[in-house]
Amino acid sequence: MRLDAMKRADVVRRPGSWSVLGAVLAAGVLLPMAGWSQSSGAPVSFANPLPGERVTSRFGERVDPFSAARVTHTGVDVHGKPTSRVRAAASGIIEVATARYGGDDRHGTVVVVDHGRRLKTFYSHLDLLAVTAGDRVGKGDLLGIPGTTGRVTGRHLHFEVWENGTPVDPARFVEDWREPSAQ
Numbered sequence: 001m002r003l004d005a006m007k008r009a010d011v012v013r014r015p016g017s018w019s020v021l022g023a024v025l026a027a028g029v030l031l032p033m034a035g036w037s038q039s040s041g042a043p044v045s046f047a048n049p050l051p052g053e054r055v056t057s058r059f060g061e062r063v064d065p066f067s068a069a070r071v072t073h074t075g076v077d078v079h080g081k082p083t084s085r086v087r088a089a090a091s092g093i094i095e096v097a098t099a100r101y102g103g104d105d106r107h108g109t110v111v112v113v114d115h116g117r118r119l120k121t122f123y124s125h126l127d128l129l130a131v132t133a134g135d136r137v138g139k140g141d142l143l144g145i146p147g148t149t150g151r152v153t154g155r156h157l158h159f160e161v162w163e164n165g166t167p168v169d170p171a172r173f174v175e176d177w178r179e180p181s182a183q
Helices: 002-013 017-033
Strands: 055-057 060-063 070-073 076-079 092-098 109-114 119-129 142-146 156-163 166-168
Touching (some): 092 119, 109 142
Antiparallel strands (some): 060 070, 076 156, 109 119, 119 142, 119 156
């Protein structure tokens, strides 16, 4: 009888396969919502690349201002003034700093920062570049000035976060842009 009681107690203390499966499923659903990187397994927090300026268009479905078609907006647009400064959201290496990204003029002047852990940030429509490809930057370092290069309706910064090469909602990573939680 004592052996049976010990076996039952041992089973109760050991995590079962269902609790491990539940933890894995929760991590796949809840961690990305909290700004965790699925590729690195660690929390990622980016600084606002254009502090003090207002978001004019969020990530997701919207009406294209040029064609009036419904499209997926793959980043966040932030209003900028000629005196505003675009800052690196996190430390990394400048992968791209060009006036002609991808062979066309749609994005205007662009900077792409590789942050490692399969995360990159994309900054477009800049009027002035303060970096070149290969430069190392720290969180908050100057990248350029928001502008009107490329296909735009006014001066702004278009900012994207890429995880494993796929655009994801930057508000997952930039606390300033997260929606207030419902209480």
